[in-house]
Amino acid sequence: MNNVFMNTYNRLPVTFAKGEGSWLFDINGKKYLDFGSGIAVNLLGHNHPALVKAITEQAAKYLHVCNYYTSDVSSAFAEKLVEAASGAGMKNVFFANSGAEANEGACKIARKYSLLKYGQGRHTIVTLKGSFHGRTITTLSATGQEKFHKDFGPFTEGFIHIPGGDIDLLEKTLDEKKVAAFLIEAIQGESGIVLQSQEFINAAAKLCAQRDILLMFDEIQCGLGRTGTFLAFEQYKDTNGNPLKADIITLAKGLAGGVPAGAVLAGEKTKEVFKIGDHGSTFGGNPIAAAAGLVVLKTVNTPEFLAENVRKGEKIMSALRKNKKIKEVRGKGLMIGADIENESWPVIEAGIKRADLTKNQNGLLILSGGANTLRFLPPYTILDNEIEQGLEILDELLSC
Numbered sequence: 001m002n003n004v005f006m007n008t009y010n011r012l013p014v015t016f017a018k019g020e021g022s023w024l025f026d027i028n029g030k031k032y033l034d035f036g037s038g039i040a041v042n043l044l045g046h047n048h049p050a051l052v053k054a055i056t057e058q059a060a061k062y063l064h065v066c067n068y069y070t071s072d073v074s075s076a077f078a079e080k081l082v083e084a085a086s087g088a089g090m091k092n093v094f095f096a097n098s099g100a101e102a103n104e105g106a107c108k109i110a111r112k113y114s115l116l117k118y119g120q121g122r123h124t125i126v127t128l129k130g131s132f133h134g135r136t137i138t139t140l141s142a143t144g145q146e147k148f149h150k151d152f153g154p155f156t157e158g159f160i161h162i163p164g165g166d167i168d169l170l171e172k173t174l175d176e177k178k179v180a181a182f183l184i185e186a187i188q189g190e191s192g193i194v195l196q197s198q199e200f201i202n203a204a205a206k207l208c209a210q211r212d213i214l215l216m217f218d219e220i221q222c223g224l225g226r227t228g229t230f231l232a233f234e235q236y237k238d239t240n241g242n243p244l245k246a247d248i249i250t251l252a253k254g255l256a257g258g259v260p261a262g263a264v265l266a267g268e269k270t271k272e273v274f275k276i277g278d279h280g281s282t283f284g285g286n287p288i289a290a291a292a293g294l295v296v297l298k299t300v301n302t303p304e305f306l307a308e309n310v311r312k313g314e315k316i317m318s319a320l321r322k323n324k325k326i327k328e329v330r331g332k333g334l335m336i337g338a339d340i341e342n343e344s345w346p347v348i349e350a351g352i353k354r355a356d357l358t359k360n361q362n363g364l365l366i367l368s369g370g371a372n373t374l375r376f377l378p379p380y381t382i383l384d385n386e387i388e389q390g391l392e393i394l395d396e397l398l399s400c
């Protein structure tokens with residue numbers, strides 16, 4: 001059956017048929033504990049009652065109106081989302097359907113902002129090595145990983161990748177005559193959970209402000225409360241200890257808890273760059289996604305819920321740090337990477353193969369973050385006893 005798919009994914013030998021909370025069940029009824037949330041998408045786990053209710057009720061009302069109009073539910077979602085990101089300086093939103101599309105929108109805003117203010121030639125967008133910003137031709141250009149840069153050229157021009165942490169190089173690269181924007185993940189996800197230092201973020205914020213270079217945070221994986229603040233970069237403060245402000249923020253993945261959704265949020269400088277006709281998306285702001293997104297925001301963005309993500313994350317990280325097979329643990333909240341001696345992929349495979357009905361054994365779903373890194377992005381709703389079960393299974397997988 002699988003050969004009807006294009007061969008783009010290295011798929012594991014499992015086909016899922018049902019989900020419940022932190023668990024997925026395959027077509028044979030075997031049970032798997034989900035430590036990956038479908039790559040940071042199922043923030044509220046599977047089959048979450050409030051999410052199911054909102055989606056089904058919305059489906060019964062109407063599924064889609066085009067962007068000639070607005071809808072009650074997408075207006076409400078936009079309002080709540082802008083409010084949630086207002087502490088980071090956000091004023092309005094454009095809805096897309098995916099992360100790549102959100103970053104495309106961000107790059108378009110950056111290019112136009114700079115063109116209108118400074119004229120031709122100041123269009124470069126700087127990003128970091130190891131970053132991941134999407135799979136379209138332009139967001140591949142933005143992605144600072146060589147392995148994605150083959151076979152598909154010519155790519156969109158005007159992107160430069162520099163290593164994170166090098167403040168001198170950053171200062172040189174953020175040339176105010178050439179650079180429109182700096183696009184950065186506060187915590188890189190895809191390349192194995194890489195955190196940026198406070199000094200580097202402060203330097204970036206300062207240089208961007210001084211040179212009128214837009215500071216754009218890709219919060220597609222690290223945002224939405226996963227690290228304990230609504231946006232991951234909100235944990236970084238400016239040199240006076242005040243919250244940092246961004247010029248643009250992109251969100252996707254868990255934004256609608258499993259329904260496709262993406263968003264570009266704009267601050268004071270950038271909120272009026274797009275004019276009528278500049279950008280669009282048929283499905284952007286889709287009512288089903290908006291109804292789901294409202295539930296996500298309402299559930300996730302409370303101090304108690306965010307604090308729980310931190311507590312659960314620390315519980316996982318402290319257990320991982322005690323594991324002798326693990327060399328290094330990095331993370332914030334429920335965004336965790338663990339470097340191991342051996343390759344990560346066989347461990348991930350073993351997590352699937354462990355599921356066995358005759359032995360009454362469950363599987364464990366883990367993600368990879370590069371050749372030797374295991375990546376954990378559990379649902380926020382995971383229970384303490386599930387964390388403990390998952391850690392036990394992991395221990396067993398690593399001991400084989």
Ligand SMILES: *Cc1c(COP(=O)(O)O)cnc(C)c1O
Nearest residue numbers: 098099100132133134189220221
């Ligand atoms: C997943 C991801 C993207 C791309 O999102 P898609 O929805 O797959 O297009 C972009 N940036 C980051 C940080 C991501 O993790």
